[in-house]
Amino acid sequence: MVFASDSRTNAGVDNVSTFKKMAIFEQPGDRVIVIVNSGNLGITQATLSHLKQAIKRDDGSPHLMNVASMYDAAELVGHALRDVGISDGPHLLRSNIDSSANFIIGGQIGRERMRLFLVYSEGNFIEATEDTPYFQIGETKYGKPVIDRIMQSGASMSDAVKCVLVSFDSTMRSNLSVGLPIDLCVYERDALAVTRVRRFGVKDEYMRALSYQWSEGLRRAFQSVPDIEWN
Amino acid sequence: MVFASDSRTNAGVDNVSTFKKMAIFEQPGDRVIVIVNSGNLGITQATLSHLKQAIKRDDGSPHLMNVASMYDAAELVGHALRDVGISDGPHLLRSNIDSSANFIIGGQIGRERMRLFLVYSEGNFIEATEDTPYFQIGETKYGKPVIDRIMQSGASMSDAVKCVLVSFDSTMRSNLSVGLPIDLCVYERDALAVTRVRRFGVKDEYMRALSYQWSEGLRRAFQSVPDIEWN
Numbered sequence: 001m002v003f004a005s006d007s008r009t010n011a012g013v014d015n016v017s018t019f020k021k022m023a024i025f026e027q028p029g030d031r032v033i034v035i036v037n038s039g040n041l042g043i044t045q046a047t048l049s050h051l052k053q054a055i056k057r058d059d060g061s062p063h064l065m066n067v068a069s070m071y072d073a074a075e076l077v078g079h080a081l082r083d084v085g086i087s088d089g090p091h092l093l094r095s096n097i098d099s100s101a102n103f104i105i106g107g108q109i110g111r112e113r114m115r116l117f118l119v120y121s122e123g124n125f126i127e128a129t130e131d132t133p134y135f136q137i138g139e140t141k142y143g144k145p146v147i148d149r150i151m152q153s154g155a156s157m158s159d160a161v162k163c164v165l166v167s168f169d170s171t172m173r174s175n176l177s178v179g180l181p182i183d184l185c186v187y188e189r190d191a192l193a194v195t196r197v198r199r200f201g202v203k204d205e206y207m208r209a210l211s212y213q214w215s216e217g218l219r220r221a222f223q224s225v226p227d228i229e230w231n
Numbered sequence: 232m233v234f235a236s237d238s239r240t241n242a243g244v245d246n247v248s249t250f251k252k253m254a255i256f257e258q259p260g261d262r263v264i265v266i267v268n269s270g271n272l273g274i275t276q277a278t279l280s281h282l283k284q285a286i287k288r289d290d291g292s293p294h295l296m297n298v299a300s301m302y303d304a305a306e307l308v309g310h311a312l313r314d315v316g317i318s319d320g321p322h323l324l325r326s327n328i329d330s331s332a333n334f335i336i337g338g339q340i341g342r343e344r345m346r347l348f349l350v351y352s353e354g355n356f357i358e359a360t361e362d363t364p365y366f367q368i369g370e371t372k373y374g375k376p377v378i379d380r381i382m383q384s385g386a387s388m389s390d391a392v393k394c395v396l397v398s399f400d401s402t403m404r405s406n407l408s409v410g411l412p413i414d415l416c417v418y419e420r421d422a423l424a425v426t427r428v429r430r431f432g433v434k435d436e437y438m439r440a441l442s443y444q445w446s447e448g449l450r451r452a453f454q455s456v457p458d459i460e461w462n
Contacts, residue, residue, distance in 0.1 A: 141372030145401040149446065150453055158458040166456065170376040196461055210456050215380065217452020222381055224448045225397065225441050227389040230427055 001106055001114055001187040002160040005036040006138075006168060008179035016176075022183040023048055025055075025064045028193040031109040033064055033073055034185050038138030039101030039121065040092070043084055047101065050080040070107060070115035071127075077103050078123035085123070102137035107187060114189055136167075142174045143167035161186065162210070165200070169211050180207070232337055232345055232418040233391040236267040237369075237399060239410035247407075253414040254279055256286075256295045259424040262340040264295055264304055265416050269369030270332030270352065271323070274315055278332065281311040301338060301346035302358075308334050309354035316354070333368035338418060345420055367398075373405045374398030392417065393441070396431070400442050411438070 005021035019041060025033040035051075037044040054063035054076075067073050081101065092099040099121075106116035106128075116128040118135040128135055130153040136144060150163045161184065171178045181204075186196040200207040236252035250272060256264040266282075268275040285294035285307075298304050312332065323330040330352075337347035337359075347359040349366040359366055361384040367375060381394045392415065402409045412435075417427040431438040 141405070142376050144405045145373055145376075146449070146453075148405050149449055159453075161459050162453065162456055165459075166453065174372070174375045174379050198461070206457075206459055213456045214452060217455045218377070218380055218449070221445060221448025221452050222377075222390075222393065222397065225393050225444045226437075228392050228396075228437055230429070 001034075001116065001189075002157070002164055003034045003036055003104070003106065003185040003187075004164040004168060005183050006172070006178045007181050007183065008177060009041045010177055013176065016179075018179075018181070019045075020183055022185060024185060024194060024197070025107075026194050027065060030192060031065070031107065032187050032192060032194055033070070033105065033107040033109070034187065035077065035103055035105045036137070037101060037103045040097070040099050042092075043081070043088060043099050043101040044103070046084040046088065047077065047080045047103070050083060051076060054080075068109060069112055070105070070109055070117065073107075073109070074105050074117035074119060074125045074127075077105050077117075077119045078125055081119065081121070082123035085121075104135050104137055108190070108192060110192075114187070139171055139175050139178050143171040146170060157186065157188070165207065165210055166214050169207075169214060180204075182207070232265075232347065232420075233388070233395055234265045234267055234335070234337065234416040234418075235395040235399060236414050237403070237409045238412050238414065239408060240272045241408055244407065247410075249410075249412070250276075251414055253416060255416060255425060255428070256338075257425050258296060261423060262296070262338065263418050263423060263425055264301070264336065264338040264340070265418065265425075266308065266334055266336045267368070268332060268334045271328070271330050273323075274312070274319060274330050274332040275334070277315040277319065278308070278311045278334070281314060282307060285311075299340065300343055301336070301340055301348065304338075304340070305336050305348035305350060305356045305358075308336050308348075308350050309356055312350060312352070313354035316352075335366050335368055339421070339423060341423075345418070370402055370406055370409050374402040377401060388417065388419070396438065396441055397445050400438075400445060411435075413438070 007018045007020050009019050010016045021037050023035045051064055055065050064073055064076060089099050101121055103119040105119060108114045117125045119125040133153045134147060134151050147163060147167050168182055181199050181201040184198045185194060188195045238249045238251050239247060240250050241247045252268050254266045282295055286296050295304055295307060320330050332352055334350040336350060339345045348356045350356040364384045365378060365382050378394060378398050399413055412430050412432040415429045416425060419426045
């Protein structure tokens, strides 16, 4: 499983900041849960705070570090998001501010298989399957064509990593609301510990090489398409 | 100048139809005006009908075939769109139907240079410049990255044709709301007559070759990107 998130947030083009949009909950040998988010930053931060406070309290009620299934974990995210929506939503609405937020949550707990969920703004959620082995949230459209072409169930881990980074590269080229650094987390089946974590900043050499090679490759691909013949 | 439009319209996924979204107004030796549209089909058809009726009436008031400048032509489109919005908009709003519509209008009149405009739903408009030599309307995001990489002022006509078709190909792959046939119109500077018109349907061999070669080229481009090395 590969997770990636950019870190650009904005409240208008004159108010752009950098916030990490990835949270990792890990208990080696027991569970790895990775959560990435998009949408209203106040809402997503509050939702994550609710989830973290429940872990800290550890008062017998379910939280991310004690639930027995990824399904339960996704439900926790949905419920926390709904709680925040109930308390903050009406106030944002009064200022005509979009309070929508989305989460992708994936990982593995104990002997259960790896699972991946997309949690909607409304708190309900769907699970990835073999037919559609990936989810995107946030500014999804620019980077979707390349994922649609490359990603299939059974793709190699290194192809999946490359693909998500190429997808971000395409998006960043066409849309200012997505920007470096990109946080990447790789989880290997049954490892029950994070396999790799890496942050790609502006000066990252791999990201630069990827961006350059992809750009050159696209140029060659474009040249390989035959010119139209009229008649 | 290259214009292209798909022909899929939908009122929900259970109500998909085919309508041409390109209109050509031509008086060889005098003017070529090409209009493509996106958005609410009732609104765009009514707007074009207003424009065509004004030509038919030819009662001394300005219309697309008698105005002296492309700027005036764009203004006519904006005004027609506003008139339709005033008469139909409130009724659509009552049924909570999106009445937004966009037009791209371009071409050449007499000795004026070629000009290209994007008319917003509100009836105001902007003109393309050397810095941004293209406009997109409708489902723009999926197909924008390839245009951003390839299209610059001074690109050849055949590259421009290839680029817009590749852009549509990417969009159609990721989004069901865009579909063949694609109408293409090419206009060469100072020709004052349409240079080429062609419709690309499902069985069009060039479109198939383009789609295949682009797909293969992307695959090679992806393979040319180096795998990540951890550390």
